[in-house]
Amino acid sequence: MLGTGFILESEEAQTWIAQDPRNAEVIFPYLNGKDLNSRPDCSASRWVVDFNERSQEAARQYKLPWWRVFDKVRPERAVKDAEKYPRMVNEWWKYWNSRPAMRKAISGLDEVLVIAQVSNTLIPELVTSGQVFDQKLVVLSSDRMWFLSVLSSIFHQDWAIKYGSTMRSDSVYTPSDVFETFPRPEPTSELEAIGRTLDTERREIMLRRDLGLTKLYNLVNDPGLEAGTDPDVDRMRDIHVELDAAVAAAYGWDDLDLTHGFHTYRKMTRWTVPPATRVEILDRLLEENHRRAAAEAASLPAKKARGKRRTQPSQEETLDV
Structure with a gap:
């Protein structure tokens, strides 16, 4: 802007x-990202001429x-x-760049998924589309609950931490290196259902307790809050356990050890799966990324194949969307 x-x-x-x-x-x-992660209703605190x-x-x-x-x-x-x-x-x-492609992509949607580009939560949220989005918000042209589930899962979060960059202690979500390379599963009714549950119950907890996304997930990821201490935190953890299982099933990876607990990686402590499972998930996602890229390249004419989507993150500058 x-x-x-x-x-x-x-x-x-x-x-x-x-x-x-x-x-x-x-x-x-x-x-902007601060409002998204700090306000209980994820609403904008200011307005803008456009x-x-x-x-x-x-x-x-x-x-x-x-x-x-x-x-x-x-x-x-x-x-x-x-x-x-x-x-x-x-x-x-x-504006210096009015983002016509983004505006066109979301024009038919009442809500869109957004992620704060610099964050320690990497949690997507559904917000109304009729607003101006700061360049440090990643805007995704979807309002589907199954998509919310996938992007809220450990699969997507671990991929984002691995292939995104960092700013001080926060992760930086770079769409070209994270979203475009992340091999998403096909939608299922289970993903749709748990996504709706996450959205509905999380909104209720945040509004009732006056918590933003960051504060809520700080509680979820706090090892000092043992089971039985806070019913809302227990419920959020249970939802994410069910959500991760639904995403694993959508990939066909029911053999993964999804026993959740508190684990620290890159100085971040989270309610997540064991380190060995995280490594296995990343290996499988990368293998799936390569498989899809190879299939896509094989289906293209020779000249177009040379410009196929890359399978490994690059140092390309973050997109401002």
């Missing part, structure tokens, strides 16, 4: 909409948003090098 002048406090945004309901067409909740690809003439019709951007954004961008940043200088009322 490259312009804090677009951002509004929630009260101001609501006042603008009350004064002119048309302003709701160009101001939206602005969700003219998308409207022309200057069209944007000027929204008087309060227009003058805010004119006063707060235009001066900052006017001093930029027009040759290096032509869009920023010549179309200063627009």
Whole structure:
């Protein structure tokens, strides 16, 4: 977005909409990773002006948003090098990159799955699609409960920790190295059911206890909270045990030892499977990744095969979505 002048406090945004309901067409909740992981309802704490690809003439019709951007954004961008940043200088009322592909992908969805790119939880959450997403949120164009299950599982989390990067003590979810290379199982009714259970019961616990995702999973992963100490924590652990079993079954890997306990890896203590199982899971996922890549390459003409999806993470820069 490259312009804090677009951002509004929630009260101001609501006042603008009350004064002119048309302003709701160009101001939206602005969700970032901190809000996603810290607020009990995973809602945005601030709003933002978003003219998308409207022309200057069209944007000027929204008087309060227009003058805010004119006063707060235009001066900052006017001093930029027009040759290096032509869009920023010549179309200063627009975002540097409005993510048209992402907008198109989620346009038909009421909710989407999002993951904070820098986090120690790596937990996806379903949120409303009608908002502006910060570039440090990974936005996935799906609202399916089976997909929530897969991305909430130890299979996906271990893959993300292994092939993502790190920032201080947090994991960094790089879509090109994690999501694009992760071999997902086919959907099943069991995955759909446990995903719905996770979503419904987790929301209820978070709202009732005023907990964000990070605080809730800090409790789930706290070895000091023994079984029977906190019924909500016990329930969350049970759900994740059932969820991991459903994902393993979807892969056809019912022979895995999924006995959960507290284990530490890369200075993170989690309620998860034994270290030997984690290694086995990563080995099988990588083997499956290679198998699918080879099958895909074999089905393509020779020229296209050379550009097939890579099977190993690279040092490619994280995508801002």
